Amino acid sequence: MTTTNEINVRELIDHRPVGAYQKLVIFLCFLIVVMDGFDVAIMGFVAPSLKEDWQLSNNALAPVLSAALAGLAVGAMITGPLADKFGRRKVLIANVFTFGLFTLLVASANSLNHMIVYRFIAGCAMGGIMPSVATLATEFSPARSRAFLVTVVFAGFTVGAAGGGFLAAGLIPHYGWHSVFWVGGIAPIVLSILLVWMLPESIGFLAHKKHKPERIRKLVERCAPGSTTEHSTFVLPLPAEAAAGEAPIKTVLNPHYRFGSIMLWSGYFMHLFLVYLLGSWMPTMIKESGMTASQASIISAMFQLGGPLGSVMLGWLMDRFEPHRVLGLSYLTGAVVLVAISNAGQQYLLLCVLAFVVGAAFNGGGTGMNALSSMFFPLSARATGNGWMHGLGRIGAILSAFVGAWMLNLGWGFATVAVALTAPAAAVAVLLGLKRAYYRRKEAA
Numbered sequence: 001m002t003t004t005n006e007i008n009v010r011e012l013i014d015h016r017p018v019g020a021y022q023k024l025v026i027f028l029c030f031l032i033v034v035m036d037g038f039d040v041a042i043m044g045f046v047a048p049s050l051k052e053d054w055q056l057s058n059n060a061l062a063p064v065l066s067a068a069l070a071g072l073a074v075g076a077m078i079t080g081p082l083a084d085k086f087g088r089r090k091v092l093i094a095n096v097f098t099f100g101l102f103t104l105l106v107a108s109a110n111s112l113n114h115m116i117v118y119r120f121i122a123g124c125a126m127g128g129i130m131p132s133v134a135t136l137a138t139e140f141s142p143a144r145s146r147a148f149l150v151t152v153v154f155a156g157f158t159v160g161a162a163g164g165g166f167l168a169a170g171l172i173p174h175y176g177w178h179s180v181f182w183v184g185g186i187a188p189i190v191l192s193i194l195l196v197w198m199l200p201e202s203i204g205f206l207a208h209k210k211h212k213p214e215r216i217r218k219l220v221e222r223c224a225p226g227s228t229t230e231h232s233t234f235v236l237p238l239p240a241e242a243a244a245g246e247a248p249i250k251t252v253l254n255p256h257y258r259f260g261s262i263m264l265w266s267g268y269f270m271h272l273f274l275v276y277l278l279g280s281w282m283p284t285m286i287k288e289s290g291m292t293a294s295q296a297s298i299i300s301a302m303f304q305l306g307g308p309l310g311s312v313m314l315g316w317l318m319d320r321f322e323p324h325r326v327l328g329l330s331y332l333t334g335a336v337v338l339v340a341i342s343n344a345g346q347q348y349l350l351l352c353v354l355a356f357v358v359g360a361a362f363n364g365g366g367t368g369m370n371a372l373s374s375m376f377f378p379l380s381a382r383a384t385g386n387g388w389m390h391g392l393g394r395i396g397a398i399l400s401a402f403v404g405a406w407m408l409n410l411g412w413g414f415a416t417v418a419v420a421l422t423a424p425a426a427a428v429a430v431l432l433g434l435k436r437a438y439y440r441r442k443e444a445a
Contacts, residue, residue: 005228006233006234013140029137033160038184038187039099039100041165043064043068043280045300047283058408062405064116066402068123070394071126075124079095080131080132080390084383087201088136088139092133095129095132096188096195097192098122100191100192102185106122107178107181134154137149140202155367157363158305168297205379217234238380249381257385261388263434265388268392268396270425272394273399274424276396279300280400281401286299299355300355302352307366307367314330314365323371326368331361334365337358338358339418341414341415342419370386373386374386
């Protein structure tokens with residue numbers, strides 16, 4: 001007589017230490033996000049040289065900067081639901097290869113129109129990266145360290161973005177701005193080929209979709225050796241608030257999840273408006289304030305480089321303290337540092353330090369919001385919830401390109417812009433506080 005051994009894969013992962021195979025998955029997700037960060041931020045670092053080489057005005061440059069951002073919005077909102085339907089792995093591999101290919105094509109562009117089209121398509125592919133990576137990393141992480149591991153993965157974005165600044169500073173003076181796109185295209189194409197052999201599908205997704213037990217068992221054994229038998233079956237119960245068979249977009253907008261969705265999506269809109277305006281326009285603003293192009297690139301890179309430290313630190317704190325409070329304090333701290341930046345003048349070393357700190361607060365806060373979102377939405381709609389947060393948030397990023405140009409055309413200096421950006425930073429903290437208060441009341445009722 002055979003005895004069926006039913007295994008709840010979520011409980012199994014939650015009650016075991018993080019194994020070597022899970023660490024491999026987290027590392028692969030980290031590499032994907034490094035490539036994504038490099039390619040998303042690449043235009044901001046190339047912009048000063050492109051503007052000079054092609055004799056572009058700020059208004060002409062804005063569509064080039066915003067093309068990928070528009071693609072990111074479209075891609076995130078489409079590929080999130082696709083990842084919930086077809087799997088995280090397939091969506092990730094296809095997106096990594098596609099954005100690498102179209103980044104390569106940017107290097108060959110001989111007109112603004114070509115560049116805008118290529119950047120838009122690359123952006124569509126990049127849009128699916130973050131939601132799917134956050135979802136996959138969450139589903140391979142135990143609950144007790146989920147925020148930390150997700151933020152470690154997302155620290156790769158600022159590693160890649162900062163690397164773009166240092167690479168641009170080194171390559172452009174010797175090889176021109178095209179060389180940055182060659183590097184930014186070839187690397188993700190190579191990575192996508194490796195992912196075909198190395199990246200697994202989410203165990204939780206396979207269990208939820210009732211794939212063959214043999215396939216699930218193989219992955220479970222890699223994460224938790226000796227935990228299964230040939231008669232094991234695998235389940236992943238959904239929370240009561242997520243109805244079985246309900247369309248993912250209906251789940252994230254049902255009565256239980258709706259308020260939290262709106263708060264997260266609105267907060268991420270403000271977050272991306274803030275960090276993309278700084279990331280895209282900071283090099284140009286600093287250069288036009290009287291500093292050299294290399295100094296502008298390094299200060300901007302320090303802003304990106306602060307992100308990994310902030311991400312890891314905030315993730316660690318989120319696993320130990322109330323996560324909404326941790327993130328709210330981070331954004332308020334960043335707002336205070338922006339005021340300090342506005343009074344730093346052209347003190348190069350001081351600006352580097354302050355840019356690093358504000359990058360830790362804001363870029364780290366953004367990765368923390370991805371962890372918060374992944375912990376909030378149920379598995380059946382997690383990629384959709386994350387994807388729509390990114391998609392709607394990207395509208396803020398798109399607006400930032402035009403608002404930055406408008407600020408420059410008004411004659412605003414970097415100091416004035418820094419003070420103005422304290423408003424969206426404070427707004428993120430308020431929205432997170434409202435979400436926390438709403439669900440505390442709901443739990444107490």
